[in-house]
Amino acid sequence: MKELRNASQVGRLSFLTEENKRDIYLSALDVLTKIGMKVHHADAKAMLLEAGCTLTPEDRLLMPRHLVEQARLSVPSVVDVYDRNGDLAMELGGYNSYFGTGSDLMSTYDLDTGEHRPSTLEDVRRAARLCDALPHMDFIMSSAHPTDQDPHHSYLLSFQAMMENSTKPLVMTAENEGDLAVMVEIARELRGGAEALRQKPYFVVYNEPISPLEHPAESIAKLLLCAETGVPSIYSPAPLAGATAPITVAGHTVQGVAESLFGLVIHQLHRPGAPFLFGIGPAVLDLVTAQSSYNALEYLMTYMCAVEMAKWLDIPNWGYAGTTDSHVVDAQSGMETSEVTFLAMQAGSNLSHDVGYLDFGLTGALEQIVIVDEFIAMNRRLLGGIEVNRDTLAVEAIAETGPGGHFMTSDHTYRYMRDVQWRPTILNRKGREKWEAEGSLDLAAKARRKARHILETHEVPALATAVAAKLESLVTAFLPTL
Secondary structure, three states: OOOOOOOOOOOOOOOOOHHHHHHHHHHHHHHHHHHOEEEOOHHHHHHHHHHOOEEOOOOOEEOOHHHHHHHHHHOOOOEEEEOOOOOEEEEEOOOOOEEEEOOOEOEEEOOOOOOEEEOOHHHHHHHHHHHHHOOOOOEEOOOEOOOOOOOOOHHHHHHHHHHHHOOOOEEEOOOOHHHHHHHHHHHHHHHOOHHHHHHOOOEEEEEOOEOOOEEOHHHHHHHHHHHHHOOOEEEOOOOOEOOOEOOOHHHHHHHHHHHHHHHHHHHHHHOOOOOEEEEOOOOEEOOOOOOEEOOOHHHHHHHHHHHHHHHHHOOOEEEEOOEOOOOOOOHHHHHHHHHHHHHHHHHOOOEEEEEOEEHHHOEEEHHHHHHHHHHHHHHHHHHOOOOOOHHHHOHHHHHHHOOOOOOOOOHHHHHHOOOOOOOOOOOOOOOHHHHHHOOOOOHHHHHHHHHHHHHHHOOOOOOOHHHHHHHHHHHHHHHHHO
């Protein structure tokens, strides 16, 4: 079920008052205008200086407020993304919420053996094919980082694997502007030209600065290429509270907002009106264990503040869902994946990734993706609201049944029974005897069984012959140059 562009704001979760949001924004402007940031890309630095930024003796660029306000005016408030076939798949903006996997996991729990092992390119293919079949996975990321391939080849090979194994839109990581340019060229071939891709973007690119307050050449180069080509770009810092960012939720949010807005200004100066997604990846350093947590309570609070700031700024946001710090699919993983996913849905986070992440974002499990897909399905139904009209209020049906009767044979029940009750695919709705007769499987086992069935039976439509040939030739031509 795709959500509407004007999804309701009724019942939405809020952590910040209007005054809080204004104070966070003004504090972020203080960081930009008075503290400054380092830019390690010569052309971007020159562009910023020409636009009115100033350079301090410490080589920091100070950004005047009017550049931020100018960028806020030019950046689109809605970003449309299309699937492989050219059909509209996501309308990013407002309170619309979409979900997908994450990228570049070094380890995988083998679906068949349960072994915790290094990820391979085949894991990228399997995750893409699984998500292609799951109705509530709206976009695809690689999930796995193919450790069986040359590291410099991995991003482009993953792009090829995802493109061949799903028709859904993609969110891509890239090593640099070189392999990203090949992805863009392939997408142009798919769409039929540069302007056609600009009108119907097929993928979104994930970029990061380095916290605190630095913007590397590689990230800026990819950001500029996205602006030029019309490919939507995320620019989301990952400030680690207590290490590379202030430990307070408010300070964590301020730094993240400032770093993402700095990227926005560069992006919009280069091509005003180009599609952009604001975001923060607000990990937290546990000062007791020295572990970076993906699901600390403070992480969730800062994430929610980031989503609210995106709404306040009227910029589509990059978000998170379906993650756990647990090392296995267990009760902790169920608690944490449900918490972050429901918060994302309640807040209206637009493009939420990392479904299937375990082990602090280091390991993936396909059965976890299946479980979260079911959770999203359930809560899309819940948050979709209820229909209230004369017939659903059922006064006539109550009158027909009367005292002491029942509604099992009521015409009203027959009319609605296929529509009003949500049906799970792996959650238990059977009595103990039937459950035991079917093997006494717990949720993780049912999810593994469903994932295996999908991988054994689901067929992804093949790419058009000309596109497949171009894809293979461009990938083959690029890899030897590395």
